[in-house]
Each structure stands twice: as C-alpha cells, then as structure tokens.
Amino acid sequence: MAKESDGASAPDPELESFLVEQAKAGEAEVWESWFDQYYQQLYSYAFLRLRRKVDAEDIVAQVMLEAVKGINRYEYRGKPIIAWLFAIAHNLIADNVKRQQRRETREADAVVAGGPADADPASRIENLDLLQALDELTEEQRDVIILRFFMGLRPKEIGDLLGKSEAAVYSLQARAILALRVSMGDVPSL
Amino acid sequence: MTNEHDPQTQLEAMLAEYLRLVDRGVDTQDFIRDNAELALLVSGGVLARLQPVELPAPDANRRDRARAAMLKSVESRHRSLLRRILGRRFRFFGISFIVVTAGLSAGVASGAVGGPAPFAGLFGSLPFDALQKQTSQDGPSTDGQTPPRSAPTPAVPARASTNPQQPVPASNADALDDEGSATPIASPPMQIGPVGSDGPSSRILVAADPLVPASAPKQQTDAPAPATTAAAIPAPAPMIESSRPSVQFDLGSGEQDTSVAVPNEPPVQQNADDPGNNANTPPLAGTLPVQNGSSGDRGNAPGQVGSPGNSGNAPGQGASPPGQDGSPGNSGNAPGQGGTPPGQDGSPGNSGNPPGQGGTPPGQDGSPGNSGDAPGQGGTPPGQDGSPGNSGDAPGQGGTPPGQDGTPGNSGDAPGQGGTPPGQDGSPGNSGNAPGQGGGSKP
Numbered sequence: 001m002a003k004e005s006d007g008a009s010a011p012d013p014e015l016e017s018f019l020v021e022q023a024k025a026g027e028a029e030v031w032e033s034w035f036d037q038y039y040q041q042l043y044s045y046a047f048l049r050l051r052r053k054v055d056a057e058d059i060v061a062q063v064m065l066e067a068v069k070g071i072n073r074y075e076y077r078g079k080p081i082i083a084w085l086f087a088i089a090h091n092l093i094a095d096n097v098k099r100q101q102r103r104e105t106r107e108a109d110a111v112v113a114g115g116p117a118d119a120d121p122a123s124r125i126e127n128l129d130l131l132q133a134l135d136e137l138t139e140e141q142r143d144v145i146i147l148r149f150f151m152g153l154r155p156k157e158i159g160d161l162l163g164k165s166e167a168a169v170y171s172l173q174a175r176a177i178l179a180l181r182v183s184m185g186d187v188p189s190l
Numbered sequence: 191m192t193n194e195h196d197p198q199t200q201l202e203a204m205l206a207e208y209l210r211l212v213d214r215g216v217d218t219q220d221f222i223r224d225n226a227e228l229a230l231l232v233s234g235g236v237l238a239r240l241q242p243v244e245l246p247a248p249d250a251n252r253r254d255r256a257r258a259a260m261l262k263s264v265e266s267r268h269r270s271l272l273r274r275i276l277g278r279r280f281r282f283f284g285i286s287f288i289v290v291t292a293g294l295s296a297g298v299a300s301g302a303v304g305g306p307a308p309f310a311g312l313f314g315s316l317p318f319d320a321l322q323k324q325t326s327q328d329g330p331s332t333d334g335q336t337p338p339r340s341a342p343t344p345a346v347p348a349r350a351s352t353n354p355q356q357p358v359p360a361s362n363a364d365a366l367d368d369e370g371s372a373t374p375i376a377s378p379p380m381q382i383g384p385v386g387s388d389g390p391s392s393r394i395l396v397a398a399d400p401l402v403p404a405s406a407p408k409q410q411t412d413a414p415a416p417a418t419t420a421a422a423i424p425a426p427a428p429m430i431e432s433s434r435p436s437v438q439f440d441l442g443s444g445e446q447d448t449s450v451a452v453p454n455e456p457p458v459q460q461n462a463d464d465p466g467n468n469a470n471t472p473p474l475a476g477t478l479p480v481q482n483g484s485s486g487d488r489g490n491a492p493g494q495v496g497s498p499g500n501s502g503n504a505p506g507q508g509a510s511p512p513g514q515d516g517s518p519g520n521s522g523n524a525p526g527q528g529g530t531p532p533g534q535d536g537s538p539g540n541s542g543n544p545p546g547q548g549g550t551p552p553g554q555d556g557s558p559g560n561s562g563d564a565p566g567q568g569g570t571p572p573g574q575d576g577s578p579g580n581s582g583d584a585p586g587q588g589g590t591p592p593g594q595d596g597t598p599g600n601s602g603d604a605p606g607q608g609g610t611p612p613g614q615d616g617s618p619g620n621s622g623n624a625p626g627q628g629g630g631s632k633p
Contacts, residue, residue: 025268026265026267026268028264028265031260031261032257035256035257039248039253039256043248044245047245053248056248057253060256061252061255061256061259061260064256064257064259068263068264068267130236130239130240149240150245155209155213170206170209170210171202171206173206173209174202174205174206174209177236177237177240178198178201178202178205180240184239
C-alpha cells in the first residue's frame with residue numbers, strides 16, 4: 001500500500017526563504033526556476049477549474065506576473081511558495097469565473113478535457129465523466145480534489161492554501177470522493 | 191448536524207481515516223479488510239479513477255511568451271528598484287540622466303555616456319556669480335579685479351600718456367567713486383567651471399571687463415576742458431555681451447560725451463587730494479588671479495599711459511603705486527572658488543551597486559533538489575492496487591446457490607414406495623379355504 005512518509009516532500013524552509021529574498025532582489029534565475037517548477041501544476045489546476053486550455057495558460061501567465069509584482073509584500077512564514085502561487089491562481093480564477101460564467105464554448109472544450117485525442121476512447125469518456133462530476137462538487141471539495149489528486153499536494157499543504165486544518169481537509173476529501181462516486185454512477189451501496 | 195449512525199457519515203469518516211492512514215504511510219490492509227464497504231470504494235471506485243486523468247498539454251509557444259513576459263517584468267522591477275536606490279542618477283540606453291532637485295534651474299542635462307560632463311555646463315555658472323559677489327565685497331582695492339567679460343586692453347593714446355604738461359583734470363573722490371580709476375590691464379581669459387574628467391567638457395570663458403579709460407575726467411566744471419580730452423579718452427572697449435551698466439559722463443564742456451562701461455564693483459579708494467593717484471592705480475592689474483599679483487609692477491606702465499589727462503602727475507607720485515600693490519592679495523580668492531565644480535564629479539560613484547548583486551545566483555542552484563519529492567507521492571496509487579484482493583470474496587459467496595440444487599435429491603424417495611402394490615397379489619391364496627367349509631361367506 002502506500003509507502004509515502006509524511007513530510008518527505010516538504011520544501012526546505014531555509015532554502016525557500018532564501019529564494020524568496022533572492023526573488024525580491026529581482027534575481028531572474030529564481031523566477032525562472034519557479035516558472036519551470038510550478039508551471040505544469042498551476043496550469044493543471046487552472047485547466048481543471050476553467051476547462052479551457054487558453055484560459056488556463058493565461059491564468060498561469062498572470063499568476064507569475066502577479067507574483068513578480070507582489071513579491072515585496074510577501075512574507076515567507078514556512079509555507080511552501082507553491083501555496084502562495086496557488087492562492088494567487090485561486091483568486092484569479094475566481095475573478096475569471098465571475099466574469100465569464102459558463103461560456104458557451106465550454107462544452108466543446110470539455111471534450112478536449114477528456115484527454116488527448118489519441119487516448120483510449122473509453123478512458124476519455126471516463127475522464128469526461130470525472131471532470132463533469134467535479135463540476136457538481138462544492139468549490140471547496142473541488143479544490144481539495146484537484147489539489148490532492150491532480151496536483152499531488154499534501155493535505156497539510158492544501159490546508160495551508162485553503163486556510164483549513166489538516167483534519168478538515170481529510171473530511172472534505174472523503175466527502176468529495178463519496179459525492180463523485182454517486183455522480184459517476186458508481187454502485188450506490190447506501 | 192450529522193448523525194453518527196448515518197451510513198453515509200460513517201463511510202465518510204471511514205474513508206477519511208483511510209486516506210489519513212495512506213498519507214501517513216501506514217499499511218491499510220487490515221483497515222480495508224475490516225471495512226468491506228471501503229474496500230469496494232477503494233478498489234474499483236472513484237479513487238482509482240482520479241489519478242490517470244490526462245490533461246491537454248499547454249502550448250509551448252504560449253508558455254515561452256509567458257516566461258519572457260515574467261522575466262521582463264522582473265527586469266523592469268529590478269531597474270526601478272535601482273533607480274530608487276541611485277536617486278538622482280540613472281542610465282537609460284547609454285545616456286546618463288541626472289535629476290537635479292536642489293533648485294538649480296538647469297534642470298536635467300544630458301551628456302555623453304557616463305561622463306560627468308553635464309555637471310560642467312550645469313554648475314559652471316555658479317562660480318562666476320559667486321566670484322562676482324566675492325570681488326565686489328573685497329573693498330575698493332579690488333576694483334578692477336572683477337573678472338572682466340570682454341577682452342583686453344584697448345589701445346591707449348600714447349600722446350596723452352607722454353605729455354605731462356597736459357592740464358590735469360580736477361580729480362575728486364566723487365568722480366573716482368563713480369568711474370573707478372584703475373588703469374586697465376589686459377587680463378587673460380579666466381576659466382571658471384569644471385572640466386569633465388571624461389566626456390565633453392563645458393567651459394565658460396570669462397574675460398576681462400572692458401577697459402575703462404583711467405581717470406576719465408568727469409564733470410570738469412571749474413576748468414576748461416583740455417583740448418586733448420576728447421582725443422585722450424579712448425573709445426570704449428568693445429563689449430562682449432556685457433550686462434554691466436554704462437554710465438554717461440559729462441565732460442564738462444558739453445562738447446563731448448563719452449560712454450564708459452563701468453563695472454558694478456566699488457571703485458578704488460584713492461586720495462582725493464592727489465589727482466596723481468589716479469594714474470597710479472594701475473597696480474590693480476595684479477588683481478588678476480592668474481597673474482598672482484606679481485605683475486602689478488607691470489601694471490604701472492600702462493597705467494601711466496592710460497590716463498590722458500593726468501599723465502603729468504603720475505611720474506611725480508610714482509611712489510604711491512607700490513603701496514597699492516598689496517591689493518592683489520585679495521585676488522587669490524577667486525581661483526579658490528573655481529574648485530567647487532570638480533567636486534561634483536563624484537556622483538557617478540553610485541552606479542556601482544548593480545554589480546554587487548551578481549553574486550547571489552550561484553547560491554540558488556540548490557533549489558532543484560525539491561523537485562525530487564513529487565515522484566515520491568506517486569507511490570500511493572500503486573498502494574491502492576492491493577485492495578482488489580478483498581473483492582475476491584464476493585465470488586466465493588456465489589457458490590451457495592449450487593448447494594441448494596441438492597434438494598431435488600430428496601424427491602427420489604417417492605419412487606421407492608411404488609413397490610408395495612405388487613405385494614397384494616398374495617391374497618388369493620386364502621380363498622382356498624372356502625371350498626373347505628362349503629357354506630362360507632365371501633370376503
């Protein structure tokens with residue numbers, strides 16, 4: 001079964017603190033490394049929330065620009081830098097969703113969201129079912145599922161990001177999984 | 191309010207606990223075995239399907255553009271930071287800009303790359319003004335030391351200077367005060383203002399004041415104007431953009447007027463009773479900062495030449511001019527002020543900050559080490575694959591129905607009972623008795 005040990009992937013706070021200071025000093029290499037390291041995660045998160053590839057790419061670009069602008073106000077307090085970037089992405093996505101509620105083109109893009117065109121049709125349908133099921137979750141549940149299973153963040157990191165305790169994240173996660181189970185037509189045993 | 195006994199709530203709590211155990215690396219086999227419902231959920235349910243979702247890859251070009259935009263933003267932000275640090279000086283596209291905020295009207299000057307030359311033109315005028323102020327405060331003896339603006343000495347009529355018999359115009363203190371009595375001596379152009387260490391330099395050349403005819407007679411009312419007066423007074427020296435006021439002199443006879451440029455500085459104090467002093471003032475020539483005053487002796491000769499009307503007296507009182515040679519000592523101040531502009535060349539030193547920050551990048555090479563953690567989390571999905579082993583129990587239960595098929599086996603007993611009827615065939619054997627009684631009834 002799972003053999004992962006808690007805290008194994010936690011970034012070194014001392015190193016992250018140093019990198020933050022370097023980033024504040026305008027060190028381009030730090031920003032480049034952050035961009036390379038977190039682009040895919042941020043993109044996946046944005047895509048799963050917005051379901052539009054172009055929108056997701058724009059969001060990630062905006063996240064990095066906002067980070068550059070706001071780095072001076074950022075104080076490192078032991079939380080991973082990715083949590084801060086996700087928080088920025090979260091806010092930008094919320095704004096985006098407010099502005100463009102349910103675009104008409106969303107459904108067309110949702111087909112793409114099922115996976116690459118050359119993927120197994122069955123798996124694409126399954127993915128599509130799953131993504132559609134995600135829409136039926138509450139926003140908190142959706143965030144937890146995306147951050148936990150698509151981004152690979154740990155419950156503690158998710159808690160830091162969402163401002164919740166680790167136990168609350170577990171509860172949200174379990175509730176979301178059960179809701180997905182019902183949504184996706186999994187055998188309702190209850 | 192959730193009900194603890196609600197199956198959904200129980201399952202949720204169970205699942206949350208299971209997820210917690212997974213995250214902590216605890217072996218969950220026993221936990222799943224004890225919770226059959228959870229086993230179904232984990233094995234073929236949502237959890238197994240959450241992981242392999244594939245998302246469309248982002249466009250590489252758009253990603254590159256996003257990266258370039260971010261780096262550009264970092265660079266511009268860094269530049270603005272430096273600009274704040276440097277304050278009054280920054281460089282943009284190879285041109286140095288200096289922001290002047292200390293009330294200088296020159297504003298912003300631009301010059302060659304990196305050079306302090308803009309300062310030269312900017313501040314060059316300051317010493318001149320200061321010098322004017324300084325010389326005007328040096329007292330009467332400094333009259334004529336004021337850095338002149340025009341070029342040098344006009345020709346002095348030789349006839350006037352060599353004719354001691356010329357009637358000397360009455361000289362009085364008033365006249366001297368207004369006119370100044372110094373016999374002008376050509377002053378070499380004086381440079382004021384710094385010369386930039388590199389880049390084009392700006393120089394302000396300040397020449398001597400237009401020479402004033404020494405002891406030009408003024409308002410000679412009680413004596414007839416000498417016949418030579420008009421000729422003796424040289425034409426005013428050409429003024430080059432002089433802002434000094436010009437004073438009209440009445441020569442007394444009303445026959446001639448001449449305009450003489452007079453500097454604003456106080457005139458030389460001379461003995462009003464001795465008109466001859468008027469000619470002796472030439473030592474003022476020593477006031478020139480460049481000549482160090484030693485040339486004061488040289489000034490005498492021209493002075494005697496310059497005074498048209500008084501030339502006769504000058505030789506007789508020749509002793510007094512040496513006494514006035516002390517005045518050149520004051521002229522040393524003016525060069526001292528010229529030193530301030532070079533002092534402003536020090537400001538480019540601020541640009542040294544940016545290179546200092548270049549040392550940090552090597553320290554950041556350690557960050558990629560964190561990215562190794564992500565693969566570690568990927569280990570959890572394989573862990574969930576073990577649960578299907580429990581689902582094997584369900585088929586095992588399916589075996590009971592065949593067991594129920596055995597009940598029809600009991601119905602086989604019925605055919606076994608069917609054998610009794612043939613056994614009744616023996617009864618006819620009893621009927622043999624009847625014939626024996628003869629009269630018996632039928633059974």
